[in-house]
Amino acid sequence: MCPKEGVLQAYLDGELDVDMAVRVAGHLALCAACRERIHDLNGLAGSTTAALEYYRRETASTERTVRMPRVSNLPCHYQSPTKARRFVNMIERYKWFIGAAVSVLVLTVFLSWAPGRSLAAQFLNIFRMEKIHVVEITPEDMAQLAKLLDGIEGIDGPVGEVDIRNFGRVRVEHPPDAAWIVEADPTQVESLSGLSLNLPATLAGRERTEIIIEKPPVITFTPDVENLNNYLRTHSNVLLPRDLAGQSITFNIPPLVRAQYGQTGQGFAIYAARALTIEAPQDFDLASLRQALLRLPFLPENLRRQLADIEDWRHTLPIPETRAMGVTEVSVNGNQGVYFVNEFDTSAVILAWRQGDSWRAISGLPLEEALLVAAEVR
Amino acid sequence: MFQSYHTLVYRRLYYLLGERAVAEDLTQEAFLKLYHSPPREKNNLGGWLLRVAGNLAYNHLRGEERRRRREEGQHREEADVISLEEAVIRNEDARLIRQCLIKLPPRDRICLLLKNAGHSYAEIAAIIQVDKHSVGTILARARRHFASLYNELEGSDDRVSKRGRSSGLS
Numbered sequence: 001m002c003p004k005e006g007v008l009q010a011y012l013d014g015e016l017d018v019d020m021a022v023r024v025a026g027h028l029a030l031c032a033a034c035r036e037r038i039h040d041l042n043g044l045a046g047s048t049t050a051a052l053e054y055y056r057r058e059t060a061s062t063e064r065t066v067r068m069p070r071v072s073n074l075p076c077h078y079q080s081p082t083k084a085r086r087f088v089n090m091i092e093r094y095k096w097f098i099g100a101a102v103s104v105l106v107l108t109v110f111l112s113w114a115p116g117r118s119l120a121a122q123f124l125n126i127f128r129m130e131k132i133h134v135v136e137i138t139p140e141d142m143a144q145l146a147k148l149l150d151g152i153e154g155i156d157g158p159v160g161e162v163d164i165r166n167f168g169r170v171r172v173e174h175p176p177d178a179a180w181i182v183e184a185d186p187t188q189v190e191s192l193s194g195l196s197l198n199l200p201a202t203l204a205g206r207e208r209t210e211i212i213i214e215k216p217p218v219i220t221f222t223p224d225v226e227n228l229n230n231y232l233r234t235h236s237n238v239l240l241p242r243d244l245a246g247q248s249i250t251f252n253i254p255p256l257v258r259a260q261y262g263q264t265g266q267g268f269a270i271y272a273a274r275a276l277t278i279e280a281p282q283d284f285d286l287a288s289l290r291q292a293l294l295r296l297p298f299l300p301e302n303l304r305r306q307l308a309d310i311e312d313w314r315h316t317l318p319i320p321e322t323r324a325m326g327v328t329e330v331s332v333n334g335n336q337g338v339y340f341v342n343e344f345d346t347s348a349v350i351l352a353w354r355q356g357d358s359w360r361a362i363s364g365l366p367l368e369e370a371l372l373v374a375a376e377v378r
Numbered sequence: 379m380f381q382s383y384h385t386l387v388y389r390r391l392y393y394l395l396g397e398r399a400v401a402e403d404l405t406q407e408a409f410l411k412l413y414h415s416p417p418r419e420k421n422n423l424g425g426w427l428l429r430v431a432g433n434l435a436y437n438h439l440r441g442e443e444r445r446r447r448r449e450e451g452q453h454r455e456e457a458d459v460i461s462l463e464e465a466v467i468r469n470e471d472a473r474l475i476r477q478c479l480i481k482l483p484p485r486d487r488i489c490l491l492l493k494n495a496g497h498s499y500a501e502i503a504a505i506i507q508v509d510k511h512s513v514g515t516i517l518a519r520a521r522r523h524f525a526s527l528y529n530e531l532e533g534s535d536d537r538v539s540k541r542g543r544s545s546g547l548s
Binding site (some may be wrong): 004005006007008009010013015041044045047048049051052053054055056058059060 | 389392393396471472475476479490491493494495498499511512513514515516517518521522524525528
C-alpha cells in the first residue's frame with residue numbers, strides 16, 4: 001500500500017524514525033508512482049520555500065519605527081531552511097551516525113534521506129567503498145539514541161546535551177533539476193554513466209521496460225573544529241588538530257543506472273554505479289577526525305566498539321542492521337556482496353555486490369533468482 | 379542582549395502575522411510572559427521566546443478568524459482594501475506573498491511559516507496543537523494551497539511579472 005502524502009512529506013523532511021524511513025525507502029524502490037509523488041512534493045517545497053524565504057528576509061529588513069536600534073548579530077540559530085539546512089536537520093536526527101565516523105555520514109544520508117532515490121540506489125551509493133561491514137544496532141542502542149534525540153526535540157523538555165549543527169557544516173549540491181534524472185537507451189548508458197553494462201532486452205522472463213540514469217548530489221562536510229573540541233574537551237582527552245579548521249571533505253557520488261524489467265511492482269530492477277570516492281585535502285587528518293568522533297559520549301557503547309573495530313576503515317563502509325532490515329553477507333559471482341531483507345515488505349529485498357571496480361544491485365527478486373540474474377548481467 | 383531578543387521576537391511575529399502593530403503588541407506580551415513565568419531552563423532563551431511568539435501568533439490568528447466569521451455578512455471583504463500594512467511593505471513581491479498568506483487558514487499559515495523558519499515537526503505540532511504525525515499532511519496541503527494562490531495572483535498582477543524576477547513558483 002502506498003504511503004499517505006503526509007508520510008512522504010515527513011520522509012522528505014527527515015522527520016520519520018529510522019524504521020519508518022527504511023520502510024518508505026523500500027517502497028519507493030519499487031513504486032514509480034510514489035517516486036513521482038515525492039519528486040512533486042520536493043519541487044513544491046523548493047518553490048514555496050524560495051518565495052517564503054524571500055518574504056522572511058523582506059519582513060526582517062523592514063525595521064520597526066520605534067526605539068530599537070539595529071542589531072546586526074542576533075543570537076538566533078533559526079536560519080534559512082535551504083536544502084543544506086534540511087539535510088542538517090536530518091543529520092541531527094541521526095547524529096549517532098555522523099558521530100561515529102565520517103564515512104558513516106554518507107550512509108546516513110542515503111539510508112534515511114534520499115528523496116526520489118530508491119533504497120537500492122542508496123545502498124549502491126554507500127557501497128562505493130571497497131569493503132563493507134555489517135554493524136549490528138540493537139533495540140537498546142536505538143532506544144538510547146532515540147532518547148537523546150527526543151531530549152533535543154522536546155518542545156518543553158530540556159534542551160538536549162548536543163546540537164549536531166555545531167559540529168560542522170554539510171552542503172549538498174544537486175545537479176540542475178532537468179539533469180537530475182534522465183531516461184536513456186542502452187547505447188547511451190556508457191557515455192552517461194561511465195559503465196559498460198550488459199542489459200539484455202529480456203531477463204528472467206521479463207522484458208526491459210526502461211533505463212534511468214540518476215545524478216546524485218555532491219556532498220561536502222566541513223567540521224567545526226572549535227565547537228567539536230569544546231565538546232570533546234569536557235568528555236575526553238582526544239582533540240582534533242587545529243589545522244583541520246576550515247577544511248572540507250567531499251563525497252563524490254557517481255551517476256546511478258537503473259534498469260527496470262517487467263512492470264513496476266511486479267518486476268525487478270538492476271542498479272549499477274561506479275565507486276564512491278571521498279576527497280579530502282592532502283593534509284586533512286581523517287584519522288584524527290575519526291578518533292575524535294568515535295569518542296563522542298552519546299554514541300552507544302555497542303556501536304562505538306563495532307565501529308572502532310573496523311580495521312581498514314578508509315575503505316570500509318559500515319552498513320547498519322536494524323530491526324527493520326536484516327543484512328546477510330553473501331558471495332555473488334565470486335565477489336563480496338550483501339543481501340537485505342526488509343521485514344515489513346518482503347518484495348523489497350535487495351542483493352548488492354561488487355563487480356570489478358563498480359557496484360551492482362538487484363531489487364525485487366528472491367535470493368536464488370537474483371543470483372542467477374547477477375550471473376547474467378555481471 | 380535584551381534588545382537582540384526583543385528584535386528576534388518582533389521579527390518573528392511580524393513574519394508570522396504581517397502586521398506591525400500586532401507584532402509590537404504581542405512582542406510586549408511575550409516579554410511579560412518571560413517576566414511573570416520565566417522558563418526553568420535558561421540556556422535557550424531565544425528558542426523559548428520563539429515558541430511563545432509562535433503560540434501568541436497562532437492564538438491571535440484564530441481569534442481573528444473567529445471574529446471574521448462572526449462579522450461575515452456585515453462587512454464585505456476587507457481583503458480588497460489596501461491597508462496601511464501593504465504600503466509599508468514596499469516590495470511588490472513580498473506584498474503579493476503576504477496577500478497569499480493572509481488567505482490561508484491560520485493553522486496552515488503558521489505551519490508553513492514555522493517550517494520555513496526551520497522548526498521541527500514536534501515544535502510545529504505543539505504550537506498548532508495537532509499530533510506530530512499530522513504535520514506532514516498539513517504542510518503539504520498548505521504549500522499546495524499557497525502555490526496556487528500565488529500563481530493566481532501573480533498571473534493577475536502585471537507589475538510583478540514585468541519586474542522580471544521570478545520568486546520561483548512554477
